[in-house]
Amino acid sequence: MTSQPHLKFAVLILTVLLITGIVCYAAFSPPAPVDPVRIMFQTDAGKVLFTHQTHTEDYYLDCLDCHHNIDDDETYNCSDCHEETGDDYMPSRTDALHETCIGCHADYGAGPVDCNACHVL
Template sequence: MTSKKDLQIASLLAVVLFITGLTCYAAFPPPAPNEPVRLMFHNAAGKVLFTHGVHNTEYDVSCLDCHHNIEDDEIYNCSECHEATGDESMPGRTDAFHAQCTGCHQDMGAGPVECNSCHAI
């Protein structure tokens, strides 16, 4: 049978190891990825969740397939050029996303093309 002193030592050891693990987890977080893992687009038709990882690794889509404005290895945010509403010289964000995403899905024969498939959240 285990003595009371052995149980106290085991409990103290468990607490010390838990605190050590928690301290190491807080002190040494994993590095942030270079690009966002997921993006949530908020809009009137319903939120759209986009995952870079799935498109990049599973579908082998390169950065240049979507980010057509890469200069000096720097990728710009779509909103830097595509404003909420577009004009003759530059399509708005909604039109640009629909053309880029739906067009690629149709060209590749994969991915959703129906509105409620992306605007599901």
Template sequence: MSFKNELKFVYALAFVCLVVGVFCYSSLPAKSSDEPVRKMFKTVGGDVLFDHQTHKDASNLECKSCHHAYDASSAAAPGSCGSCHLVDGEYVPAFGAGGRFNHDMHSADYGLSCSDCHHDYHEEDGGMPQMCSDCHEKGGGDDFMLGREEAFHKQCIGCHEGSGVTPGKNDCAGCHGPRKRAEAFHKQCIGCHEDKGAGPSGGDADCIKCHGF
């Protein structure tokens, strides 16, 4: 094969590779603009999913509505330090070193109850932490951003308690943890799915089918 023919072959091969590459690239699925759907809980009825896009569109939320970086110049979410330590746009420093939080002072002087900050606190648990960093990640700094677990724990209750469903004695995991059907049925499912108008439970069981007369 002459040099001229070899050169033609190389050019032809390069052209074929280019065409194949463009075709393969164009056939790749486009990156979705939708936010991801997360699996939050496992239940006996299936997985409880959190759809970021639905929450953004329906509630007009931004990412930082839940995954917020601390900013002393802006109002913070209810239940956070900034909701009290921000007055007329000016940050009021908390006294004490190391972020120490005095529960007794806040309770006696400002009339706050445990549940004002700790939505799932039960008195029988006792031993409440005294440092902000006991609950909030150490070394977070001013740019600390909540991860998925912390954002879910801190924020979901605040919006979903406003749905009109009377909360039960248990926290979220009391219902949404892996449960046997009888246990879940007796605890809270029947109360929300029937009495509160949240729709049927989806099963065909009732009291008589399990307990007889």
């Protein structure tokens, strides 16, 4: 059987290794993505899942192709400006998304244009 001093030494070594592992994991963990990978839009017509990777990698779109007022990596919510106010000058978020998404899909034949193709969940 193992002696008491050897057991204490083994527990001490295991504790040091555990703490070292936790510190290393926290120090070298991968950074969080700057932009969300996928967004789930909650709408009256059903949820819409939007995948950034499809649009940026498969269709080579730049962030500014859709996000027209990004300043120095500043994040914002579209609804901050595109509220449901009925203002003809500033379209609602719904109208802005429909115009941008459906317009691009129709122009390039690269995505769905029917309601049920996006509002599926």
